[in-house]
Amino acid sequence: MKIVLFTDLDGTLLRLSDYSYDVALPAIAALKERKVPVVFCTAKTLSENEYYRAELGIEDPFIVENGGAIFVPRDYFSFDFPYSNEQGRYYVIEFGARYDELRAALDAIRAETGFKITGFGDMTVEEVAEDANLSIEQAKRAKAKVYNESFIFDEPKDKEPILFEKVQEKGFSLTHGGRYYNIHGRNADKGRAVKILTELFKREYGAVMTIGVGDSKNDIPMLKAVDQPAVVKRPDGTWLEVPHGLENMYKAEGEGPEGWVEVVERFILS
Ligand SMILES: [Mg+2]
Incomplete structure (x- = not known):
């Protein structure tokens, strides 16, 4: 077989x-x-x-x-x-979902809540390399996202449920693993x-x-x-x-x- x-x-x-x-x-x-x-x-x-x-x-x-x-x-x-x-x-x-839709959803959530949200798309290659402990070449490849966006959520832990709620409200899904949160399509x-x-x-x-x-x-x-x-x-x-x-x-x-x-x-x- x-x-x-x-x-x-x-x-x-x-x-x-x-x-x-x-x-x-x-x-x-x-x-x-x-x-x-x-x-x-x-x-x-x-x-x-x-x-x-x-x-x-x-x-x-x-x-x-x-x-x-x-x-x-x-x-x-x-x-x-x-x-x-x-x-x-x-x-x-x-x-x-497409990357630009996910980025737009994060922008909207930022505007509605004032949350400090920093996505890979907001960071330079050098910043991603430093933050994720990657080489410059690795950071370039990691930044080339199409179907999801990773971001840092720089807020107290008790604000997390609001973040999950907001992401869902925009029609997307959120996962959290290690340092980064991740917004992606529901399917x-x-x-x-x-x-x-x-x-x-x-x-x-x-x-x-x-x-x-x-x-x-x-x-x-x-x-x-x-x-x-x-x-x-x-x-x-x-x-x-x-x-x-x-x-x-x-x-x-x-x-x-x-x-x-x-x-x-x-x-x-x-
Ligand atoms: Mg793994």
């Missing part, structure tokens, strides 16, 4: 502290040899995805900006399928994108077995959409709490990329 691997990047295939993936290279080579598609399913932008695809020599479809869109290389599937538009080498299936989630892509793989290969690897809350929709969900250990030694309906979730002993290799060896290479 054809196996398809869906994987998160930050904290999963990429080590959280330095974005390194060296320990995973032999496993990636083995997956390529066995023609197992490795589908990135990440919060990262198109530009960031393209960087890691080139670095790792991966040519499979990928999901950007937490399910904002699926990018399928033009000659990847042997059949025609519905897509939103064509961009360069890809057919793009879009779910997310954009990793799970929806994984399901649609899985259907395309089934059309191409017949029976398909899907594996998903992640590390945090925004991976839950992806993990729920695959046959075998797995999580890697986080730097603080914990795993994502097993959500309801994911009782078969595998918890890797290894942290980040080490855990990723463990999952690949256990469910694919063994």
Whole structure:
């Protein structure tokens, strides 16, 4: 049976502290040899995805900006399928709201509440690099957002419910992970994108077995959409709490990329 691997990047295939993936290279080579598609399913932008695809020599479809869109290389599937538009080498299936709509919503919320909201779009490349602890090149790629906007909410914690309410009122969704809040379209989630892509793989290969690897809350929709969900250990030694309906979730002993290799060896290479 054809196996398809869906994987998160930050904290999963990429080590959280330095974005390194060296320990995973032999496993990636083995997956390529066995023609197992490795589908990135990440919060990262198109530009960031393209960087890691080139670095790792991966040519499979990928999901950007937490399910904002699926990018399928033009000659990847042997059949025609519905897509939103064509961009360069890809057919793009879009779910997310557009960046300018999200920016406008944040502007309106700022005007209505006086909240101190600073989006990536309000910051220079240098400021994003400094704030997110990225190199200048990484910050440029991180700023190239199309389907979501990350922002700093510089207000007391008790103002947070008002922020959530306002975002909802404008017709969008809000998530919060680590330093940044994230505003995105209501239909954009990793799970929806994984399901649609899985259907395309089934059309191409017949029976398909899907594996998903992640590390945090925004991976839950992806993990729920695959046959075998797995999580890697986080730097603080914990795993994502097993959500309801994911009782078969595998918890890797290894942290980040080490855990990723463990999952690949256990469910694919063994
Ligand atoms: Mg992650």
